[in-house]
Amino acid sequence: MLATRARIALADPLAVLTPLCAHLVEHDAIVEAGPETMRITLEGATATLKPHADELEVMVEAPGLAALRALRSAIASHVIAFAQNQARPEIRWSGDTTGPSLAPDFRILAVTAVETLTPHMRRIHFAGEALDRFDSLGALHVRLFIPPAGLAEPVWPMLGEDGLPIALPSEQRPAIRKYTIRAIDPAAGTLAIDFVLHDDAGPGSTFAAKARPGDRIGMAGPGGRGLREAQRHIFLADETGLPAVGRMLAALPADATGLAIVEVAGAAEEQALARPAGMALRWLHRGAQTDSRLAEAFEELSWPVDGPDVYLWAAAEHATFLRLRAGARTRLRPDRDRHLVVSYWRAGMAEEQHAAEKRTAADSGKVTAPS
Numbered sequence: 001m002l003a004t005r006a007r008i009a010l011a012d013p014l015a016v017l018t019p020l021c022a023h024l025v026e027h028d029a030i031v032e033a034g035p036e037t038m039r040i041t042l043e044g045a046t047a048t049l050k051p052h053a054d055e056l057e058v059m060v061e062a063p064g065l066a067a068l069r070a071l072r073s074a075i076a077s078h079v080i081a082f083a084q085n086q087a088r089p090e091i092r093w094s095g096d097t098t099g100p101s102l103a104p105d106f107r108i109l110a111v112t113a114v115e116t117l118t119p120h121m122r123r124i125h126f127a128g129e130a131l132d133r134f135d136s137l138g139a140l141h142v143r144l145f146i147p148p149a150g151l152a153e154p155v156w157p158m159l160g161e162d163g164l165p166i167a168l169p170s171e172q173r174p175a176i177r178k179y180t181i182r183a184i185d186p187a188a189g190t191l192a193i194d195f196v197l198h199d200d201a202g203p204g205s206t207f208a209a210k211a212r213p214g215d216r217i218g219m220a221g222p223g224g225r226g227l228r229e230a231q232r233h234i235f236l237a238d239e240t241g242l243p244a245v246g247r248m249l250a251a252l253p254a255d256a257t258g259l260a261i262v263e264v265a266g267a268a269e270e271q272a273l274a275r276p277a278g279m280a281l282r283w284l285h286r287g288a289q290t291d292s293r294l295a296e297a298f299e300e301l302s303w304p305v306d307g308p309d310v311y312l313w314a315a316a317e318h319a320t321f322l323r324l325r326a327g328a329r330t331r332l333r334p335d336r337d338r339h340l341v342v343s344y345w346r347a348g349m350a351e352e353q354h355a356a357e358k359r360t361a362a363d364s365g366k367v368t369a370p371s
């Protein structure tokens with residue numbers, strides 16, 4: 001058994017411990033309250049937390065380094081998050097894991113092959129280790145860490161002893177972009193991601209255009225909400241949502257029914273998508289016009305509110321997302337689990353700004369869709 005310990009100075013340890021335990025329970029931890037201590041068990045590791053007058057004593061134990069670091073990191077980052085009304089505590093761990101480490105959900109991927117699917121879609125095959133956690137239809141997307149061009153060796157983000165990211169100088173810092181796992185085989189240690197090659201290419205599109213076997217990127221996650229059980233599935237997407245639609249269509253049970261509408265530039269961008277016989281597939285072509293017709297296609301669907309149990313999944317450019325979300329909220333039962341409508345990119349904005357705008361909108365209560 002490995003063990004690591006910290007004594008964290010806090011003005012009010014209980015004000016941190018109580019929400020921390022409640023939060024981790026929501027994330028599948030088992031929390032047991034003893035007379036003086038709390039015991040948290042998560043993914044094979046156990047933390048014992050003892051509040052004192054002005055500090056929180058923590059001991060984390062696990063049979064392996066990965067599990068030890070994962071729980072250590074979860075405790076440290078949540079202590080800091082829940083101590084926001086107190087002075088920010090300094091956290092120093094002693095014992096079996098000192099020194100910086102990669103985040104528990106971070107993997108390094110190496111390109112093994114590059115496939116041109118259509119003129120503007122590249123499938124990149126990667127090899128990586130310990131991919132099991134990424135094999136989930138309930139969480140389809142990942143954050144890719146794309147090192148800046150010209151670095152002799154990529155520099156990966158590390159977590160410090162307090163479990164929080166160590167800042168990297170800007171010239172070494174990877175760009176972070178969200179992409180969807182199109183196919184994954186953890187036993188073989190492989191996965192594939194489909195990248196749209198677009199004009200005004202940022203780091204994601206540029207990486208895909210230039211990728212060669214041996215190139216490395218980082219990956220963290222997975223995140224988001226994906227497939228749900230339903231009597232009928234409706235998928236709406238542009239090219240950026242097409243990889244998720246393709247993966248979900250292929251994973252639906254043979255008797256699934258519904259419709260997928262995918263908008264692409266033209267016929268040359270269509271792909272063959274494996275799907276159950278009862279799932280219709282309609283392609284929309286933007287052609288010369290730049291405006292999306294996805295929202296109109298959705299509005300034209302006859303879809304009574306009291307119809308069968310339907311799950312709507314939609315991903316598109318921001319302006320279309322706004323229309324789709326408004327339509328989904330008025331036409332569907334306002335049940336959050338019944339629809340997921342997400343802004344996947346925003347015309348004229350790189351992802352950093354798009355993500356920041358989404359966070360601001362979510363904070364002000366205007367947007368409830370996950371990023």
Ligand SMILES: Cc1cc2nc3c(=O)[nH]c(=O)nc-3n(C[C@H](O)[C@H](O)[C@H](O)COP(=O)(O)OP(=O)(O)OC[C@H]3O[C@@H](n4cnc5c(N)ncnc54)[C@H](O)[C@@H]3O)c2cc1C
Nearest residue numbers: 179180195196198202203204205345346347348349350351
């Ligand atoms: C959860 C999630 C999953 C996603 N999955 C995928 C996926 O599997 N495959 C995929 O290709 N994309 C996917 N996307 C979209 C992708 O993250 C964005 O398109 C991202 O902006 C691409 O990064 P970039 O570095 O190429 O461009 P950025 O640096 O972000 O942007 C540079 C410029 O390009 C424009 N731009 C960005 N994307 C597009 C586009 N698709 N078409 C035209 N112009 C664009 C921006 O508006 C900006 O002006 C996903 C997004 C989310 C939120």
